[in-house]
Amino acid sequence: MKITDNKLYLGDIPVDTIMQEYGSPLYVYEESVLRSQFRKLSAGFPRGLLEIHYAMKANSNPSLLRILAEEGSSIDAVSEFEVRLALESGFEANQIIFTGNNNTLREIEFCVEQNVSVNLGSLALLEKYGERYPETTVSLRVNPGIGAGHHSHCITGGPDSKFGVYYDQIETVLSLAKKYKLTINGIHSHIGTGIFSAEPMLEAMEMILDVAKVFPDLQFVDFGGGFGIPYKPEQLPLDMEDLSKKMTERFTNFIQHYGRDLLMKIEPGRLLIGPVGVLLATVTNITNTPKNSFVGVDTGFNHLVRPTMYGSYHKILNANRISSTEKDVVVVGNICESGDILSRSGDDFIRKLSSPAIDDRLAFLDAGAYGFSMSSQYNFRPRPAEVLVHQGQSRLIRRAETFDDLSQCFVDFN
Ligand code: LLP
Numbered sequence: 001m002k003i004t005d006n007k008l009y010l011g012d013i014p015v016d017t018i019m020q021e022y023g024s025p026l027y028v029y030e031e032s033v034l035r036s037q038f039r040k041l042s043a044g045f046p047r048g049l050l051e052i053h054y055a056m057k058a059n060s061n062p063s064l065l066r067i068l069a070e071e072g073s074s075i076d077a078v079s080e081f082e083v084r085l086a087l088e089s090g091f092e093a094n095q096i097i098f099t100g101n102n103n104t105l106r107e108i109e110f111c112v113e114q115n116v117s118v119n120l121g122s123l124a125l126l127e128k129y130g131e132r133y134p135e136t137t138v139s140l141r142v143n144p145g146i147g148a149g150h151h152s153h154c155i156t157g158g159p160d161s162k163f164g165v166y167y168d169q170i171e172t173v174l175s176l177a178k179k180y181k182l183t184i185n186g187i188h189s190h191i192g193t194g195i196f197s198a199e200p201m202l203e204a205m206e207m208i209l210d211v212a213k214v215f216p217d218l219q220f221v222d223f224g225g226g227f228g229i230p231y232k233p234e235q236l237p238l239d240m241e242d243l244s245k246k247m248t249e250r251f252t253n254f255i256q257h258y259g260r261d262l263l264m265k266i267e268p269g270r271l272l273i274g275p276v277g278v279l280l281a282t283v284t285n286i287t288n289t290p291k292n293s294f295v296g297v298d299t300g301f302n303h304l305v306r307p308t309m310y311g312s313y314h315k316i317l318n319a320n321r322i323s324s325t326e327k328d329v330v331v332v333g334n335i336c337e338s339g340d341i342l343s344r345s346g347d348d349f350i351r352k353l354s355s356p357a358i359d360d361r362l363a364f365l366d367a368g369a370y371g372f373s374m375s376s377q378y379n380f381r382p383r384p385a386e387v388l389v390h391q392g393q394s395r396l397i398r399r400a401e402t403f404d405d406l407s408q409c410f411v412d413f414n
Contacts, residue, residue: 001030001278001365008319008363011389015280015319015361018394022387024361025281025299027372029397031067031390034276038071041271044244049251051265053097055225056082058269058369059277061386063397065089068272076225076267080110087114097222097265099141099188101163105132119188119222121164123172130180139186139222142167144207150194150228151310157191157204164189167211174214186265187212190224193270196235198243201226205247209254218258222265223247229274231313231366232345240271270369277368279304279384280319283360284334293329295356300333300340302378304364304371307344316343318354319361326352331362335379372398377406 001010008015011030019026042052053076054068060082065075066089074095075086086096093115100107101121105128111118112133120126121141129138143164147157156163165173177184191204205223212221230237251264285296306312316331318324328350331343342364343351356362375383382401387394407413 001033003322006322006324008317008322008361010278011394012392013389013394015363018387018389019280019282019361021394022385022396023400025279025297025303025384027277027279027303027367027384027386028394029061029064029273029277029368029386029388031388034064034067034273035071037272037275038068038073041240041244041268042072044241045248045264049248049264051220051263053095053222053265053267054272055267055269056086057373059273059371059373060085061372061397062089063388063395064273064276065091073272074265076269077116080107083111083114083116087116097139097188097267099190099267105129108132117186119186123165123169123176126165126173126176126182130176130182133180135181137183137185137217139188139220140165140173140184141188141190142170142208142211144189144191144204144211146200146204146207147191148195148197148200148204149192149226150196150312153310154194155192157189167207170211170214183217184215185217186220186222187215187218188222188224188265190267191226193226194228195226196228196238198239198246201243202246202250205250209250212254213258218260218262220263220265221251221254222267225267225269225271227268227271229270229366229369231315233315272369274366274369277366277371279314279364279367279371281362281364283356283358283362286356286358292350293327295329295331295353295362296334297331297342297362298334299384300335300342300379300381301337302333302335302381303375303384304342304367305374305376306367306370307342308339309374311344311346313345314342314367315365316351316353317363317365318356319363320357321354321360324354327355329353329356334381377401380406382406 069090141164147155149155281297301308333340385400386398
């Protein structure tokens, strides 16, 4: 992304040009940013120690998955269809870990049939798995009793979380493993998402390693994802260089005591893909009330739900005039609900924006993660196209949906 002559460019192409070609609204991703996010992250760890499993729930477009496969990423998948998509996007079965939750045995059977490793997140599932596949190898998701995240919906560790086997129930795990002659080859944990401080991550790491030491047959310990990215201009990024150094030190020390080489795994989603994408939209309306100036756009929480769902801040730029006189506005979508406010930041929703005018193009930044992947067809509106830009070239990687796409599953229709 760059700014020239007060206008926004993506991969050297003016936003207006991209939108004229592919329409509005539109998700656009920059390939060079994706590659550099992956390379920066892996460079922080010693070669051979770390395996990165991209959390494809953040964004599962196969063109982006293929780039990550080329970079050497593996995959964290959560559903049968994610596994299928990863397999069809260039990943080998042995590069995929399936970590669902509240799974049916059928989902697990699917993974086993595909030779995809499963990571079991409950005692009930471990029992079912043991009955179905005795004398096999499997890994275990643990709740280390610690959670963190940018919003209460996004904390996945601690006593309020449904995920994983609570760390104080490990005795039961050991006896189930014994009963069904299961080899536990990995311990996994993921404490939350959008985490900005190293402390909870390192604290959870201690708890996870404390659990890991009682399992003699481990091949890996997986510390999940959760690495936050700065969405607000004043937000400081998580110091990944420092965190990766500390994680490496702690892990290599653990390996020495454990007595055998182990692989460290992490499962970043947001960190890799968040800064890669923007959602572009067009100003369709401006409505003034005694209190607010509403800037209406041709997208909404059907395409970017994070502001409405978590009060999450996404920086908004007027791509036609990046800096000009700023106005206090409320940026709102075209969904028929008053909660469809894209300029939220917690409970606040007034945003300074460069003098917006009808037909201006707005860019919602850092929308690569949990943007398109959480989009919906609410109000019977289609999801937008996705475009990849690289070295001055743009390429459609998913077309916009049509009326036929939205209506094809109806029975007795047409
Ligand atoms: N591993 C597991 C088991 C996960 O459940 C998740 C995310 C990740 C890894 C990747 O976490 P990340 O590195 O992206 O933080 N919709 C929310 C985020 C939900 C994340 C769910 N699990 C948002 O838009 O903030």
